[in-house]
Amino acid sequence: MKEKIRRSVSDFNSELKLKGFNAFQIEEDGNATKIYSRKEFYKICLTTGKSKIHYADRTFEADGTILFFGNPHIPYSWETLSSTYVGYTCLFSEDFLDPHNRSESLQQSPLFKLSGTPILEIDTKQRDFLNQIFGKMIEEQQSDYQFKDDLIRNYINLILHESIKLRPSEKYNQDKNAASRLTSVFLELLERQFPIESPDRPLQMKSAKDYADYLAVHVNYLNRTIKEVTGKPTSIHISERIAGEAKAILQHSDWNISEVAFALGFEYPTYFNNFFKKHTGKTPTSFRL
Missing domain, CATH: 2.60.120.280 (Regulatory protein AraC)
Structure with a gap:
């Protein structure tokens, strides 16, 4: 059934x-x-x-x-x-x-x-x-x-x-806990940016300011609220989710490193390589092996 x-x-x-x-x-x-x-x-x-x-x-x-x-x-x-x-x-x-x-x-x-x-x-x-x-x-x-x-x-x-x-x-x-509600909205909006299904449709919202602008709040207020509720800054949430998506793409697609980098919003593959190594301890190429 x-x-x-x-x-x-x-x-x-x-x-x-x-x-x-x-x-x-x-x-x-x-x-x-x-x-x-x-x-x-x-x-x-x-x-x-x-x-x-x-x-x-x-x-x-x-x-x-x-x-x-x-x-x-x-x-x-x-x-x-x-x-x-x-x-x-x-x-x-x-x-x-x-x-x-x-x-x-x-x-x-x-x-x-x-x-x-x-x-x-x-x-x-x-x-x-x-x-x-x-x-x-x-x-x-x-x-x-x-x-x-x-x-x-x-x-x-x-x-x-x-x-x-x-x-x-x-x-x-208004939700009784406005900070909690805004955090929930941000986290769900972040999740909705994924998965990235094609290099031709790259990630659009890459920074805390992108999310603050979309949610019509000041970036400082968003950062303060997210950290207050979750204990982590907005940028860390975004970076961790991008890193998770990068690992999934590397494991389950045949895109080359340049395509992966572009799909995740990095202007140059070297920027993506540095980002990925910082968050995983490995280069994209070695992670895929």
Whole structure:
């Protein structure tokens, strides 16, 4: 049975990656989430039930119908609290929604950016309207219509524009331990930078300042908070994770040392060699032997 579930999840992920889009109905058994590559896909959920959602450093408790917007670049988690949980979910890549890269980045949308409002409370009339839109997306993805991707994009944009017009929910609560929450957000964001799957897609966030800028906090505040909670500076966490990824790539790929260095954000192989030896006591070449 477990093997069948793994194949089902694998098939789901493969299909999603190929098409850049997938929509499905959440069944009444409370399984409100499916496994997918969070690194690459945005998520819109229309759900009815009781839940608690942690998004960056905020927490939202819902008991009714909500519309949730998940950004793959911002850590979030979802606790389903009621036995019955129904609704719809659609997952899509930024390339699918804007194949010609002509519009503003989704990450700057008030629905998806870190400081935005990713959760909206929905009344019965709005829910009925959105149910129809999600239903149409599911219907179209199963059709043979030549321009169905364009039609699905229109449905997604309709949801986005209707949502921006709605009044944002104000029921966010700062976590009681803000330092602990920021640390959790940083560590999950760090983990989401990996694995590095190709030398053509190198590591983008390499320094404490990169993470501070993304999380909209001052780098000194981030460093002070991370060290206070974990006992280690931000830079050490980043370096240790890069070193761990370097070992994994060296062991499980045939990339040459220059490719490994570039993939992990090093301008020159010598910089990577020095970094790797400092953290492991070996050169990359000797580690691979």
